[in-house]
Amino acid sequence: MNPTVNPYVSVDCVLLGFDGEQLNVLIVRQSGKGGEDSTGNYKLPGSLIYMDENLDEAAQRVLNQLTGLVHVNMMQFKAFGGADRLKNPSDSVWLERFHHLNHHIERIVTIAYTSLLRIDRRMEKLEGGYEARWIPIGELPKLAFDHNDIVLEAVESVKQKSTLDPTLLFDLLPRKFTAAQLRVVIENVQGVTIDVKNFHKKLATMPYVMPLEEKEDGVNHRAARYYKFKRIRKKNLTEGKMES
Amino acid sequence: MNPTVNPYVSVDCVLLGFDGEQLNVLIVRQSGKGGEDSTGNYKLPGSLIYMDENLDEAAQRVLNQLTGLVHVNMMQFKAFGGADRLKNPSDSVWLERFHHLNHHIERIVTIAYTSLLRIDRRMEKLEGGYEARWIPIGELPKLAFDHNDIVLEAVESVKQKSTLDPTLLFDLLPRKFTAAQLRVVIENVQGVTIDVKNFHKKLATMPYVMPLEEKEDGVNHRAARYYKFKRIRKKNLTEGKMES
DNA sequence: GCAAAAGTGTTAGAAGTACACCCATGA
DNA sequence: TCATGGGTGTACTTCTAACACTTTTGC
Numbered sequence: 293m294n295p296t297v298n299p300y301v302s303v304d305c306v307l308l309g310f311d312g313e314q315l316n317v318l319i320v321r322q323s324g325k326g327g328e329d330s331t332g333n334y335k336l337p338g339s340l341i342y343m344d345e346n347l348d349e350a351a352q353r354v355l356n357q358l359t360g361l362v363h364v365n366m367m368q369f370k371a372f373g374g375a376d377r378l379k380n381p382s383d384s385v386w387l388e389r390f391h392h393l394n395h396h397i398e399r400i401v402t403i404a405y406t407s408l409l410r411i412d413r414r415m416e417k418l419e420g421g422y423e424a425r426w427i428p429i430g431e432l433p434k435l436a437f438d439h440n441d442i443v444l445e446a447v448e449s450v451k452q453k454s455t456l457d458p459t460l461l462f463d464l465l466p467r468k469f470t471a472a473q474l475r476v477v478i479e480n481v482q483g484v485t486i487d488v489k490n491f492h493k494k495l496a497t498m499p500y501v502m503p504l505e506e507k508e509d510g511v512n513h514r515a516a517r518y519y520k521f522k523r524i525r526k527k528n529l530t531e532g533k534m535e536s
Numbered sequence: 537m538n539p540t541v542n543p544y545v546s547v548d549c550v551l552l553g554f555d556g557e558q559l560n561v562l563i564v565r566q567s568g569k570g571g572e573d574s575t576g577n578y579k580l581p582g583s584l585i586y587m588d589e590n591l592d593e594a595a596q597r598v599l600n601q602l603t604g605l606v607h608v609n610m611m612q613f614k615a616f617g618g619a620d621r622l623k624n625p626s627d628s629v630w631l632e633r634f635h636h637l638n639h640h641i642e643r644i645v646t647i648a649y650t651s652l653l654r655i656d657r658r659m660e661k662l663e664g665g666y667e668a669r670w671i672p673i674g675e676l677p678k679l680a681f682d683h684n685d686i687v688l689e690a691v692e693s694v695k696q697k698s699t700l701d702p703t704l705l706f707d708l709l710p711r712k713f714t715a716a717q718l719r720v721v722i723e724n725v726q727g728v729t730i731d732v733k734n735f736h737k738k739l740a741t742m743p744y745v746m747p748l749e750e751k752e753d754g755v756n757h758r759a760a761r762y763y764k765f766k767r768i769r770k771k772n773l774t775e776g777k778m779e780s
Numbered sequence: 781g782c783a784a785a786a787g788t789g790t791t792a793g794a795a796g797t798a799c800a801c802c803c804a805t806g807a
Numbered sequence: 808t809c810a811t812g813g814g815t816g817t818a819c820t821t822c823t824a825a826c827a828c829t830t831t832t833g834c
Contacts, residue, residue, distance in 0.1 A: 298544060298643070300542060300544035300545060301544060301545060301617065301645045341617070341645075343619070343642065343643060344619050345619060346617060346618050346619050347615060347616075347617035347618075347645065368614060368615060370612060371591060371612060371615040371647045372591075373545065373585070373590060373591035373647065374590050374591075375587070375588050375589055375590050398587060399542070399587060401545045401585075401591065401645065401647070403615045403617065403645070452700060455700070456696055456699070456700070470813085471813085471814085472812080472813075487796095487797075487798070487799090488813085488814080488815095489798090489799085489800095489814080489815065489816085490796070490797070490798085492813095492814070492815075493795095493796090493815095494795095494796090497795090508813095510805095510806085511805075511806080511811090511812085511813095512805060512806040512807065512810085512811070512812090513804070513805055513806080513810080513811040513812040513813070514803060514804035514805055514811085514812065514813045514814075515804070515805070515813080516812085516813055516814085517813085517814090714786090715786085715787085716785080716786075731823095731824070731825075731826090732786085732787080732788095733787080733788065733789085733825095733826090734823075734824070734825090736786095736787070736788075738822095752786095752832095754832095754833085755784090755785080755832070755833080756783085756784070756785090756832065756833040756834065757783080757784040757785040757786070757831070757832055757833075758784085758785060758786045758787075758830060758831035758832055759785095759786080759831070759832070760785080760786060760787085761786085761787090781834105782833105782834090783832100783833095783834090784831100784832090784833095785830105785831095785832095786829100786830075786831075786832100787828105787829085787830070787831095788827105788828085788829080788830095789826105789827105789828100790825105790826090791824100791825090791826090792823105792824090792825090793822105793823085793824085793825105794821100794822080794823075794824095795820100795821080795822070795823085796819105796820080796821070796822085797818105797819080797820075797821090798817105798818090798819085798820100799816105799817090799818090799819105800815105800816100800817105801814105801815085801816095802813105802814085802815080803812105803813075803814070803815090804811100804812095804813080804814095805810105805811085805812095805813100806809105806810100806811095807808105807809090807810090807811105
């Protein structure tokens, strides 16, 4: 048994990625789980925390081991602590084996994080050992533990956070992006449809978006202008006018 | 030692109450802590969780033991899991004694909840054993653990949640309230000032606020009309119009 | 009558909504 | 030249902000 593991608390990460069309979630295989078939036994990336490790550090560690990324904005959004989270016995057996624990795990409280990423070449060559896959949020299989619930709440949380601070969504896009890409991201996350003309007007008033001279290349229609995100101080991003 | 206690995970409750002027927090004495003086040794109400208890249940239990209230809207807002949360040795010693644990506690992850209450007669006769007090958020003493941080984040969380769903704030008010009371609550929580006339206009458009015929009584100025909150389905409360 | 808080009208500007049409590009 | 998506103009409605004066009540 790893002496530094805290066997009561874990972190789980809901990595949400945008592929140009829809939101995807990164899931990993429960490696070495018995009775596996080709579609089953997936879970969210996560880990028990170490005894001397902050929660945020543990989440960064999980993400880094999986993707190699560092300094990603991981947002804690909820703790899941139902007493019956491990009600499926194969889940607790798997945990005990995976972490080389020599006592029975009755219960784990997990702290769930979410992070927004763009799915690009780097994301494709994920650390091999984890059998990680991006899956559209609408097509998730049954995951281990209560991980399906966790994904649903993560998406809801991102939806809410991004209405308060729309700049969060820029993490889902490449450094240069078109107006249409940004619009589709917002439509997806917020679950709305947006008038194209009005969106361009709005774009022009966003202080944190800068138009570039550069345009798309090699498309068989009129080339779209690129924009870039300009990070500004955290004040007044929400444009949270009050009821008056 | 109580065999049902989980010695790694706790819940802490930030009970926010409105007294007509400002937001107050409920804090309790760390009973039996050595070296106490009359101003010190306060903390947030909280408890280690029981092994077979959901997090939400634990939070309700803490609130119920303290105030006698049931069915209160407790909102989980963040887990605090810094590895050094118990860096003050007297805090961990107190915990071990209070819970009659016979081993050393190195570290606890706490799940923090917040709840909005009105401060009325029932609140005044709190369960005596806890030495509980309401303190204006601006005048909090140094609390045990990282509880001062937790209070700050609770207030911020309520501020954000209430911009998305203003109906949360009605828990801070009596069943019948005046326009001025509601306005002051919003001004306090959101940290804004609101034009009185414009507020009345807005009030008239809120589908979840109903004017009553009843008016204040026995005040030495013009009597204010009472309003009541009308709970409606959860859809569209935020009036979350999208960027268009 | 006077102190103290409640309540009301109007206007100008900004922001959001709803439409239908023209533009640039590669095939 | 045509199919494909990119980009625009204009009128209308709604929301927001900024103002100062009148009303009711107990003392």
